[in-house]
Amino acid sequence: MSNEHQPTPAGDAGTAIVAASMVIFGTLAITDTYEYFDFDSAVFPRTIAAALVLLALVILLQWVAQRTGVSTGAETGEPVESGGSWPRRIALVAAMLGAALAMPWIGFQVTALIAFAVLLVVAMHDPWTPARLIVYPAVGLAIVMGFYFLFAKLLMVPLPVGRWFA
Numbered sequence: 001m002s003n004e005h006q007p008t009p010a011g012d013a014g015t016a017i018v019a020a021s022m023v024i025f026g027t028l029a030i031t032d033t034y035e036y037f038d039f040d041s042a043v044f045p046r047t048i049a050a051a052l053v054l055l056a057l058v059i060l061l062q063w064v065a066q067r068t069g070v071s072t073g074a075e076t077g078e079p080v081e082s083g084g085s086w087p088r089r090i091a092l093v094a095a096m097l098g099a100a101l102a103m104p105w106i107g108f109q110v111t112a113l114i115a116f117a118v119l120l121v122v123a124m125h126d127p128w129t130p131a132r133l134i135v136y137p138a139v140g141l142a143i144v145m146g147f148y149f150l151f152a153k154l155l156m157v158p159l160p161v162g163r164w165f166a
Contacts, residue, residue, distance in 0.1 A: 019059040026053035044155065091122045107162030109148055116140040 029049035033042040099115035106114075120136055151157040 016060060016063045019056040019063065022056035023053050023060070026050070026056065044157070088122055092119065095119050095122060103160045103162075105163050107164075108152075108159040109144060110162065111160075112144040112147070113140065116144060 026049040030046055030053070033046050033049070036042040095115055095118045098118075099111050102114075103111045117137070117140065120140065126132075148159065152159050
């Protein structure tokens with residue numbers, strides 16, 4: 001039997017390690033913002049880092065509750081199937097890394113749309129239907145353009161336009 005179909009025990013150590021790492025990284029990010037000269041430029045990173053720390057602490061508390069047998073209300077009593085595969089996991093990391101490296105060259109919008117499409121194909125388990133062929137790209141376009149509008153227009157965060165298009 002392959003690894004990808006074996007049940008994964010709830011509350012594995014990897015969950016705790018990643019969550020604890022996120023608490024540390026978030027705390028370091030918050031601490032780093034105190035060196036900013038302009039208070040306005042520290043608001044966004046502090047907000048995101050605080051959310052990261054808070055959510056990671058929730059995950060840690062759930063992990064501890066599962067390990068000690070305290071019910072969190074999220075358990076179903078059935079074994080958890082991983083359902084993932086290493087090629088998909090590697091493709092996910094490669095797509096995200098590729099997007100991060102491509103963004104200075106082709107800009108935020110184009111890179112985000114390509115990354116969304118690649119991640120959609122990598123993550124898709126269900127068969128494609130005509131409805132999915134229409135809805136998924138439309139939702140991806142709305143998400144990317146929504147984030148662009150939020151960051152570039154409302155928060156006035158400078159986003160890469162791309163060297164090839166500048």
